[in-house]
Amino acid sequence: MTISKFTDKLFSRAALRGIVAIGIFMVFWEVGARSEEWFGHRFPFIGLVPPPTDVFVSWTGLIADPSYWQSWYMSFLRVFGGFMAAMIVGIPLGLLMAVNRTFYGMAFPSFEVLRPIPPLAWVPASIIFWPTQELSIAFVTFLGAFYTIVINVLGGAKSINKQFLQAAQSMGASQWDIFRRIVLPATLPSIVVGSAVGMGITWEVVVAAEMISGGGSSGGGAGGGLGFFIWSSYVGGSYEQIIVGMISIGIAGYISSELLRQLGGLLTPWLKTR
């Protein structure tokens, strides 16, 4: 039953159309990339990109290479660390701003002043401040997700239906109970949304930070993560590996947001019921 449903979906018109479009794209890319080799004339722009078959060959070579997987591991570690730090600091901060008016009045304007500064602009300052490269990357990563999470938590907690709070109050609930059983679950959907967006930004920041700072404490190589993997491939002139790196980051980003989505679904079961 489920298998037949799956195959139905796989061979549905929509899926076939998508596959066709991606196929055409790949052929176009291959032809364009090999234009100089095949037609003696290099197509503009695309002619400079390594062809997908070469990328694939290069990738198969890398699969057995432990340092490639080490890059995956390092990037995941940094994303996870920065992201968790952003959650741990951002959620309570957002909730506190939503619940306490005085704190909100004091903290929110400063927060809004800092927010428009892109996280990557913090990279040099962060390197100066933190004792290790690793920590400075972690800090910038943290900043990337932090703003989004705080804004979402704050927005979610501020838009709680007033009647929920009044209903709880009139049933004799204490402030703490209202916070625990009403404010927290009511904010959960926005926390989930905020962290999904934050996760995307985290990957962006990690990749850039790895490239800019030249690969973390181990000074490059396998400890540099996927961002540095791309950068060193560029510096080393192995252009196929750049594409491998890009696709790897794409997959890694996709996996992390999918995991987050699943987790979010588990935490908010009531949203699934239509």
Added chain:
Amino acid sequence: MNTNTQDSAKPRTASFAQSSSEIVANNISKSYGAGPFAKQVVSNCSFSIESNKLTVMIGPSGCGKSTLIQLIAGFESPDKGKITMNGKPITGPGKDRLVLFQESALFPWMTTYDNIMYGPRARGEDNSEAAELAEFLLNKVGLEAFRDKYPQQLSGGMQRRAELARAMINKPEVMILDEPFRGLDNMSKELMWEYYAGLYEEDRNTNFFVTTDIDEAIFLADRLLIMTNLPTSTRAVIEIDIPRPRRIDDIGNNARANEIKKEVMTLLHEEAMKSFSGGSKAAADFLDAYSKRAG
């Protein structure tokens, strides 16, 4: 506490011991906004919610009835005058006065059962007695089969019944209902009227019900408070002496009910006359409606 003889208390409803609480609002006023934008919503308004009666308040939509509920429930306090419950002034929200809101305020992240159990749990009374009472109420509102469903999985009528149960488990001395059946389709609404009237007739606690629907008001009320348009105050009080239990089918053909309906319509019509310069959207519609009905 007063025990009323007409209460045909079944053994298990004994847990709903009858109380006799009344609320009196004395000359209260309330404004919102400040400076040139101040808007008086309630003006020198006095009324009483008598004990062991179902008092219905009717007035045009947007006339400030919801503000009165906020004041009675204690979420806000009046600028002038005072509201007392059993002689003591109301200073804040409390579980002796329970509000059922216009739109369903069931917590979407809790199942039906958890919603009903919210009150006892919030007060740290999560014991077997409360659980038993919750079971009994689930049964009473006919939602045993839906105990583990989330509110969004219930129909509108079921949500309102679940909300009634969630309120009743707290054994409130006064139940305050703010247009609770608004938004239901007419058929579900009529069924809910009978259902709610049945629940009320069983224990006859003090109930305060706010509505814009004349038929609903007359069907349910023991006492009917008719409010003026903005700024609101009490225009008239009508005692509705139609015998209970009431049935929708009977009330449709009841001559006394028709008589009261005409009386109420006339009073509300006069209200409209005074307030046509109010300029609010609701007032304009109201004026329109009643000028046509009068014609």
Added chain:
Amino acid sequence: MPDPANNSEILRALKSAMPFQMVPDNLIQEIAGICTQQSYDSGQKIYDLGDVADDVFIVVSGSVQHVLSTQTDAGKHEKTMRGGDVFGWAAVLEGQSTRLAVTVSIEPTQVLRINGKGLIQVFKSEPAVGDVVMTRFATLINREFYVPRSIADQVPSFKQALGASSLQGSEVTTMALTVYRISTWIKSPRPYLMLIGFAFFLGFWMLSVEVWQLPRFVDMPGPTEVFTEWFSEDPYYGLSVYTPEYYKHIGISLRRIAFAFFLATGLGVPLGLFLGWSKTFREFIFPLFEVLRPIPVLAWVPLAIIIFSGSETPVVFLTFLASFFATTLNTMLGVESIDESYSRAAYCLGASRWQTFVHVVIPGAMPYIFTGLQISIGVAWFSLVAGEMVSGQYGLGYVINTAYMMIEYPKIIIGMITLGVVGYTTSAMVRMMGDYLMQWRVRELALGDN
């Protein structure tokens, strides 16, 4: 003056007439004061076409044949007036001095005559009531006599006389509103809390760096150092508000942003609209889009450098790419979120597919498009900074990166603050543009605010 016995009858007759039903008792009394009663035999002419229009008539008993004569309409103009009906309303019309109809009593008839001028005089004292009565006159004329609208429009209005007090709320000017909002803001604790917040922030920065010189903060530039550099006419590191260099960096960053943002909007909005609108198009293109999207924009940096030679194009390309994804995706979501009944209504009203696209899909998706553009300008700055730090010359990202390399630390902070200010300004401009284009939304929300 009518005698008291007659008075109650007059009051009753007045109240039975539709335009006067809403009039409070005190005014009814006043109107009754200017009423006269008159009876006509059957077949007697009450007034003729072109007579002077002085009084308004209310039928008390009997019936009157009313034949309207207006040039414009060829329809049926005869109407029988019975008890409670009102005619002779030409007497209250502005700019109408003569009768528009012939009226003849059919049977012995009692009528009430009210002097038109006197009536208007009464209402001038109670403009609110007067307005309602006149509105009802207009409705009556329109609905029951089928006269051209131009005549009904001559019913006088007392609105102007109502004055500010009773129209309060709707007549509040935007100026007064702004003044009021500022004054409440000043009176609220908000501005002072904000200042305390800033003071905390700056104080912590100053104390930790300059006063206590905490271990990790030693290398950090302190606020006094940063601000003296920033506002110095002769900056130590060569960058302040007085140096043209500073504006050149801002200008170049802005130029890159503008180019990338407009290009992304120009391509992303149409693409998003079509993706949302045509299912077939979406089924072909969207999977490809989804495959490319998870790759962080910044991972494109080396590839962009390879493909586009020079240092300028790769930076702009990266900025464009980030904006483009955000704009396209939000536009598509916007189209998908449009309530189906809008396009159904358009089809019902005879619109073609293309007309529906222009009149329903585009304006309907507008709020989402602008949300998308807000995000888009944010990510554009995000990528621009990364791009400028990695490659390129000039620009604020470049300032920050070179300042780090050259150990000119205060310039880092100047660059960061400038980025924040300029970034905020551009996104405020996008928001204002959206408000300007979506007046309907602004006005709806303003109403909800009250």
Added chain:
Amino acid sequence: MSAVINENAGSLDDVTDGAISIKDVVKIYDPDGAAVMAVDHCSIEIPAGEICMIVGPSGCGKTTLLNAIAGFHGITSGSIHLDGELLCGPQKPQAEPGSDRIVVFQNGALFPWKTNLDNIAFGPMMAGKMSKAEIYEKARGMMADAGLSGTENNYPGEVSSGLRRRVEIVRALMNDPKVLLFDEPYRALDSLTKSVMHEALLEIYYRNKVTIFFITHDLEEAIFLGHRLIIMSSRPCKPKKIVEVDIPHPRDYSVLTSTRFREIMNEAKDVVHEEAQKAFEAGEKEG
């Protein structure tokens, strides 16, 4: 308030266009292979100019029928004709939407980004048969007739819900449709506003007689407005009882307290109640 309209307000003799004939219509939805029958061999004949009220509990499949006439959905079998012309049938499962059959939607579908005047002018603008000036002239005229003067330049979001409904009906009538299809348009209004809307609708109807196919679950509304009630069974949807409303037109609110109204109410009520009870017990979701 006797007016010129009273002589033949309720008569359908002068209406020639807009007869709908629904024959044996079946609609089966097929999500995930589990066939759901929404409409079951439904046949209804509506003479030109009649106000036909389709009464049934929420979610019983009435809207499916309306969508089939409007051309938003196809039908599985059967046929629907308008004035003898095939709208949809065996060879043509889905009708073309067109300005001869205009829907007034449940939640209202005035374009919030157009002013009231532009909303009303929309249909003729799209048709492009009249000049812009003529269209606006006609639109202003119709707005004045419906008591909407002064709101021309307001956006729908700025006026009361009652006014919005009126604008929507005027927008439909601008196109001289043969049939108006109402999908519970007054559902969300409070009872006071609703009552104004009913009289306003009848007034508009007496001026421009068109066939009205009106879906509702409100029996009072149905009897007050309709020439005929067709009471539908709850899912699958199928006519269960037809009630003729012989209260003469023009009607106003005094009708509501008349004995004849009560009699018809009692006649229809049991059937309606039975269906509602079924839906109520089944925990049917609304809308």
